[in-house]
Amino acid sequence: MTNELIPQIAKVVAVRKETPDVKTFTVRGEKGLPFSYMPGQCAMVSLPSVGEAMFSITSSPTQADMEFSIKRVGLLTEALHKLTPGQTVAVRGPYGNGFPVEMLKGKDLLFIGGGIGLAPLRSLINYCLDNRADYGKVDIIYGARSPQDLVFTDELFERWPKIEGVQVQTTVDVGDETWTGPVGVVTKLLEELNPDPQGRIAITCGPPIMIKFVLRTLAKLGYTDDQIITTLEKRMKCGIGKCGRCNIGGKYICVDGPVFTLAQLRELPDEL
């Protein structure tokens, strides 16, 4: 039996600077993709001498390579940010339930992301767009603190809007001289857009305060708790539901999550 806690080595083949504190790393295992995965699933990425942490996989399984978009917040992420192509990391996974891609088939989709919260959504967005026929209209609402904090700008402004049936709206909390788009929080855009809840599922990820207001706005627009999906983050160590710590109530985020419908979340105690 293989020990799930022992990672494999992967090479960093590309590093893309998204924002001043977010970088996207493309990693490749010895035989290409380190392991197969589904959108919304996560992986443990480590530099063994520094540490290991759970990150959502940013790429879509429809792509050839595995990508992680990582924000610099602590010791490990700081060390990861120093990596250059050709260097190695250790990875293990996939972990977590992922987005319910089967359940979403035939539905219109509304993505609401904030900051680095677009990273896990991007995996599902690209998955749906690469399986275009399976999914209905796709609306993407994305917000960041400032224009320089926007991640995946190529896709946001170039690739996604050109695809049939896709609408992208981007907003920033504070604009600058180059910014001509909307200024304000994502909930403002969401209310203006007012997407019809009929046959639509909303998928949201971002800072806790944003999620709080997004959930409130979605409820106001008529979305039921079953029509809202989000993905959570906790301190994790094992990734396999044994080490404790990432539980909310009796659910372990690493195996029972990180993706939950709002209806499922309401069943859990308030320990976010």
Added chain:
Amino acid sequence: MQRMTDNMRKRAGELMAEGKADRFLGWEKGSFWWQSPPVEIKEASEADRLIWDLFCTANLAKYLQQMQSLEGKTGVFVKGCDARGVNRLVRDGVVDRDKVYLVGVPCPGMIDPDKVRKLVGDGDVTITQLEDGLSLKGPLGERKVTLDEVALDKCLLCRHPEPVGCDEVLEGTARAPFTGDPYAEVRELEELDSDERYDYWAEELSRCIRCYACRNVCPACNCIKCVFDMDRPNWLDGATNLSNNQVYQLIRFMHVAGRCIDCGECERACPMGIPLRKLAAKVDKDVSELFGPFEAGLDPEEKLPLGTFDPNDPDSFE
């Protein structure tokens, strides 16, 4: 004992009614005969939960740190060692003396439950105070003993059973202070050669499971963020092995050097039976020998031997 219990309940009720204390820390009867754990009384009407017996061992000073953020004053019943613990925390500036009302309880010394168990067994045990000692009744029979025969070792060596620095002291009789050599056990260890000493401590410390009970119960361990809880930098990793355990215990005892009040709570809290008081006593002895006789916690304004700048210090600073 019953008279002291009545007195404590009455006094706590009065002081809370008078507004001199907004809450009170004392001891209540636990689930078993050997337990009298700490309790926080929030209303005068709850004062009947308080008790005083020979198991009120837990040092209450530790709780004052978490009480600091609360409005108003916290009343605390203090034995000799609790009082010294409070004085310590006041001296370190982590507890505001004006937010505390100290009611002293002269301490007769507390019982070591294991010593009682050895004599009369466990289970249905009753301990009755006699004129000249204690009557112990248990499954193995009945025994008449003096308190000293079953007292905790730390109490037998207690130099200050009478609480110091209190706002008031309840009427009662404390045990006679220990006047012998407080470092007898340390001297015994010091007689060993360095290899033997190393082996002794290696065997003891190899048992440490790093549950941190000794640290968390210690009234001198009052850092907001303990060095062993830091992960940036991570000074000591979580592996339990002799080397890490030695680093943990030695650093902790060096850190409380000159501030340890010898309440013995570390040793009592240790589930593994490591003789931690000997480490404490060794450090205490060295401090006293190097910086003059000193006992921590007797005066909230005391000059700490390792925390005082003196231009006339006999050692050079170069």
Added chain:
Amino acid sequence: MKAIAKTALPDLFAALQGRVYVPVRDGKGFSFGLWEGQPWPDDYQNAIVPPKHILFPQTEDLYTFRMEGEDMAIDPVAVPEETSFIFGLRPCDCRAIELLDLVFREGPFVDAAYNKRRENTFLMVLGCKEGVPTCFCTSFGLEPAFAPGADWNMWDLGEVLVVEPGTDKGKELLDSLGLFREATDEEKSQVEKLREEAKGTITLHAPTEGITELLQANFDHPLWDEISRKCLECGACTYLCPTCHCYDMQSSSVLGQGRRFRCWDSCMYCNYTLMAGGHNPRPSKRERVRNRFLHKLQYFPENQGEFGCVGCGRCLINCPVCMDITRFMAQAKEVMAK
């Protein structure tokens, strides 16, 4: 049912092929350590640290690593194949290992290291003649002198030890050892009597009926504030608990070369759930104490279908401020039900 003279136990230990763990006098009590020729300790009641560390060591290396220029090498640390015999563990600790099995060997992932050790371990349970005041195993449906999950159940009849195998591998082992004779009818009836009488010696009671549902409905009850006030947030209760299984994973390295290991961790520690960005979903001891009790009484039943407590009483004995899960359960029944 077979029997062996207690004086012949050293012969038995010597005959067992593998690591033989027995209660060893250690500090102020007993712990499970390797048998090194010593006689059986007649005053053994139970070990301070439960034998879970034999299957789930407090510190366990996972792999070593080294950086070589841009490249990294990772070498897994293998779990030894050796057979282990845990001789003399109590029924509560045997039950606790069955609960750990549910955590480590069931679910979407199996813990490889635990699983391998577990496959190679014999649980040789010594029934309790009588409990101590902190024992409450019967509240969780245990029998003090019999463990249904044991490879062997054993009873101390004074001069002899009577053994009954409980599993196929236990029977095979017993049959392979020539040191035993058949137990007499007298001995068999003594065992029956011992088992029956032991039940009556467990006097502490924890009210389990309906507790899970009650706790599910009272996550924010003020009782949590009340009971957590005196907790000192040390890890004695969790490290000594035979069913606590939380662990951390850490590295130790010098100049890019080192080892990654896992070590026990405690939900009572302040850093346990602290995230890199500074957010802590369980910020104070109220949430931490609640998590510990709920894990035993609510989350374990929800996830594993069993209570996560076996009533061994170690947390009652070793808490420096006498936190008492049985008392909490009684209080919960009283104040939460209202």
